[in-house]
Amino acid sequence: MYLDELTTTEFKERIDSKTMVIWPIGAVEEHGPHLPLSTDSLQPEHIAERVAERTGALIAPPLRYGYLRQTAPFPGSISLRWDTLRSIALDILMGLAKNDVRYIVVLSGHAGRDHMSALRLAALDVVDSHDVRIWVMSDYDIAYAHMDELASQDDGHAGTIETSRIMNIRPDLVKERPGPFQPDWPRFEMLAEPREYFPDGYHGDPSAADVEKARRIDDIIVEEMVRFITEAVDRGAGE
Amino acid sequence: MYLDELTTTEFKERIDSKTMVIWPIGAVEEHGPHLPLSTDSLQPEHIAERVAERTGALIAPPLRYGYLRQTAPFPGSISLRWDTLRSIALDILMGLAKNDVRYIVVLSGHAGRDHMSALRLAALDVVDSHDVRIWVMSDYDIAYAHMDELASQDDGHAGTIETSRIMNIRPDLVKERPGPFQPDWPRFEMLAEPREYFPDGYHGDPSAADVEKARRIDDIIVEEMVRFITEAVDRGAGE
């Protein structure tokens, strides 16, 4: 399932015009007093494994580092510079394209706007120069579209949904869950010190999390991904 | 043991002036017809876990991508550009230094000369600007010093020692082992097409590998690392 468990010989035999590769990206990022720094890594890796099982996709070695903004000043957060993230995404996508992989899903557990921009810009350089199709998404792009069913409208970073999902994947890493907190983010302003707006580093209601919610949202994400991957591969690359 | 299994709160409590962090780096790299593309990732991660157990060091999320040269054209190899590797190493080391980590071992399973240069240059920028000590090494820097005891003088990429070590760590990933091969590398020349010099992508004698050799070499590496980590932390940072 993991691409790098193959030998060079096996890899060559395995790749054909219908091979899909999923590349999970996470972060080392503060997630409140209750969730591990690996929260954004665990979720897309978990989804990637489930989707790979269903579709036969290969998983490229995950990158567990991303670009952080509001959470960067908290202890334990390690942010790449934005340009570094774009560079490494470009190299890995180029490396896959040169290896004749024609379908790639970049699946990021971290969904920061500028983090996602770095991934999109890298992917564009690859689709512009190679016969390859690339999807850049966060599992949260799907999750937030189903927010109403699962959490309050204002759920966010390390909130109900995220806490639920980590409770499902690695319950041993979830510590005492705090109650609801709603930050009052100033609109449009670039903040030199974001911590003053959410001193405990979360947004939403961790105490409302439960494993059942995680299962429902993960099922939805997996179903959507399996569907568009299957359709894309069936239609054929570059068409 | 893994740094990103901690919450931000736990991380803050855990880091003190004696904390050592080990950051394993690998590669997605062809390793002959018999070893997986993850060969250079598996070895330093295995060593890091053993050293962490012994010393209480934390392990930063591994990077499973490196800079490749002679092996880059083989199927399945994914190389970062050299500058990307230096950038990401700089960011992660800076991120650790800003988080008050004062001792860092960069442990690379891939030992290519220019790959190691990228890591060293990144580390130098960090020690020049922060009160931190950084060691940049490959487990093979130690392994090759004990070559005589374990393999022929000419053992190399995917040869006796490397095959032995993967047989020990992930025997399920080792496929049929070929016999000895000695490439006749031209001295000093920068090769546009290195594959012609080792068409099967290995160097040395995989057929002479055995688990016992792996255990001996791993014990030596772990002992040396435990020793210098312990001594360094005892002496104190920046002294």
Next chain:
Amino acid sequence: MYLDELTTTEFKERIDSKTMVIWPIGAVEEHGPHLPLSTDSLQPEHIAERVAERTGALIAPPLRYGYLRQTAPFPGSISLRWDTLRSIALDILMGLAKNDVRYIVVLSGHAGRDHMSALRLAALDVVDSHDVRIWVMSDYDIAYAHMDELASQDDGHAGTIETSRIMNIRPDLVKERPGPFQPDWPRFEMLAEPREYFPDGYHGDPSAADVEKARRIDDIIVEEMVRFITEAVDRGAGE
């Protein structure tokens, strides 16, 4: 009103701890068969002038170039590379900060996600190093929040609202307006050839545009901007 109409002496006298500067950014970008390439420039310049009149803000010379994606291949579109946009935004914001301007609104008529990322990343570098507050926004961030009142849910690039606004600002530049078109954008995919999804380069219903809608939306935008500018300046910089 325009900053560069002042002499150096006048400028020095004019800047104090409460001076707000608005910097309008546009684009040279295809906007359907009916709107001029300057569409995204005209709108923020119009808003900036109205807000400046009300608040006494200065306007920095507009930049009429931005970063384009889906519209880049159409005739007449001129896109900056993403890095160029970030660089020029950084330089201009730094130049204002060094000139003791403490409040800056970056007002972009073009609202592409990655275009906005470039502006945000530039602004962050400035707020991290100078005692200055910067807001990065598109007038469409406000406009789309009031979409329901003014246009169909699916209005977009060169659609009802944008057409209305240009009819209001420069009616001479609006040509025969086509009827509604809804592109079926594939989710998440980075497109090598976006034109196939909206061959006429617009999205929404230009035929439903009218000047009255423009006046209403512009009033809303101006009011919101005047309010947050006034509040910010009253509170004082850096607080």
Next chain:
Amino acid sequence: MYLDELTTTEFKERIDSKTMVIWPIGAVEEHGPHLPLSTDSLQPEHIAERVAERTGALIAPPLRYGYLRQTAPFPGSISLRWDTLRSIALDILMGLAKNDVRYIVVLSGHAGRDHMSALRLAALDVVDSHDVRIWVMSDYDIAYAHMDELASQDDGHAGTIETSRIMNIRPDLVKERPGPFQPDWPRFEMLAEPREYFPDGYHGDPSAADVEKARRIDDIIVEEMVRFITEAVDRGAGE
């Protein structure tokens, strides 16, 4: 006349193998106590409009920012970094070339040596890779060749000629004109603090300025530009 007043459809119809585009570049730059910061923007925009009227050339949206040296420390000056100027010039010229424009005049009101180098280097990259001809010039390259007729030999920044020209274009922006000043620039030296050599930020005799001089010099510039544009387009691109 302005390129971005066209729709994409109009633009496509308008561009043919004889289309000339003029791109005016200015600066936000101190110009003594009497001239506005926009002095270097107003002049080439004025010339471009007159030349466009005579030749049918299109005008690309002006850039009102440049690279400054000796004037950078004065209040109100906003300098781009040199690399930013080269980057944006490259992008805009590339954007025009990709849009099948075959003749481009880069007309800079600011004539600093290193500012002009940035424009030339950008233009060279475009002529080396596209079938396009590019002229990089300042209106002052022509003006200074006629200096003897119009001003003293030592006229310079914000001096007689420049003051005359702004009195002609925007008399409302010209403030009380000081008398003659001749800086004693040290030869060859790169100055960390240039203000000590011309504390009031001008060079020459603003009090000798008059509108008639402006009309004569502008006529000369327009005539020369019309002539070489007409000749170039008549001969055909790339020949």
Next chain:
Amino acid sequence: MYLDELTTTEFKERIDSKTMVIWPIGAVEEHGPHLPLSTDSLQPEHIAERVAERTGALIAPPLRYGYLRQTAPFPGSISLRWDTLRSIALDILMGLAKNDVRYIVVLSGHAGRDHMSALRLAALDVVDSHDVRIWVMSDYDIAYAHMDELASQDDGHAGTIETSRIMNIRPDLVKERPGPFQPDWPRFEMLAEPREYFPDGYHGDPSAADVEKARRIDDIIVEEMVRFITEAVDRGAGE
């Protein structure tokens, strides 16, 4: 006389607050059928040695590579990229400044406008950050001011003066000298193929060269340089 003939100990003793270092820069550049590719290197090295003898200045190891434009396509020309030239100039000037050298003359035999810009921009970064004074000049900045006395107004690349000077320095490297040639350079245009305007790669009249002219111009250059170096060092750095 050459800085790098000293040991580290001697260097340390030798540098004081009045030490001047001259750094000669040349090029590997076509100079007509009669002059060597090293023409622009030989001249400033010759001048530097004469000035050093008179003033006690040290000479930093010359750089015999520069940035070329019109001459780049001719056989034997080797051009640095513009950015490389700026980078190496920055590093060497920074290296001198960090070594407590307070006066530096960058003396370039090649006098191309953009080549000189690279040197100036590098020098500015150093004077902005260190207590050092730097002069950036070409010996031709002085030579051309005395053109009338020595050659025709239109003398240029590999013409009368330059040929005379190489006849003086390295007569063995001067080959059969061609007669006068005056290129008809198009004004302002950035040329994709400059060779068509001076097919033999020179400009002026090599046949009018003689050693006596070289001695006169070299004397003038040396005198001017000795004078401003002496004056500068007498006044003291940073004043």
Next chain:
Amino acid sequence: MYLDELTTTEFKERIDSKTMVIWPIGAVEEHGPHLPLSTDSLQPEHIAERVAERTGALIAPPLRYGYLRQTAPFPGSISLRWDTLRSIALDILMGLAKNDVRYIVVLSGHAGRDHMSALRLAALDVVDSHDVRIWVMSDYDIAYAHMDELASQDDGHAGTIETSRIMNIRPDLVKERPGPFQPDWPRFEMLAEPREYFPDGYHGDPSAADVEKARRIDDIIVEEMVRFITEAVDRGAGE
């Protein structure tokens, strides 16, 4: 013998499919109290001249600047940034390749690991894009292979061999030679202050140097270089 002593015409006639160019690279680097800063420049230039005499190779103008690490903080050392070294090496090698040179030896007197990486990475970019063969080596790559015959195992920077060689090439630049010193370098550590480990900036035994050793080692280096150059050129480029 030196490439830049030729005119463009001579150069064009001289280059054919068997021309070898040697490019010597040195450094301005501390070499103990007894050797000049030019030590690493003198050696490869001397070797290059001897090899050129024997083989008819041309010598490209030497670069007397390199990338330094442990020796950078000593007086007189001038280090390029690593990226600058790679850039200039790339430009010069590209310049030679574009001039139809098909065999190039990059011969570096300085043998620092990361310095050599910069040269190798530059060379790789050229062999990947042009039909050229490039060898990147230090004369010390050969010298150290013969260490046993000539010096103690622990000879190093400014030690017995290096001192001997400078005594042979420029005896006038060798000052009083100190006795043996063996630094105790910490393994793997990136040092912020390397001087504490070898306070006098040398490693080995300068007092054991003699000219006879220099002659033997230089003969060995020259023979090896002549042999591989002759063989390479005989076999033909690109084969």
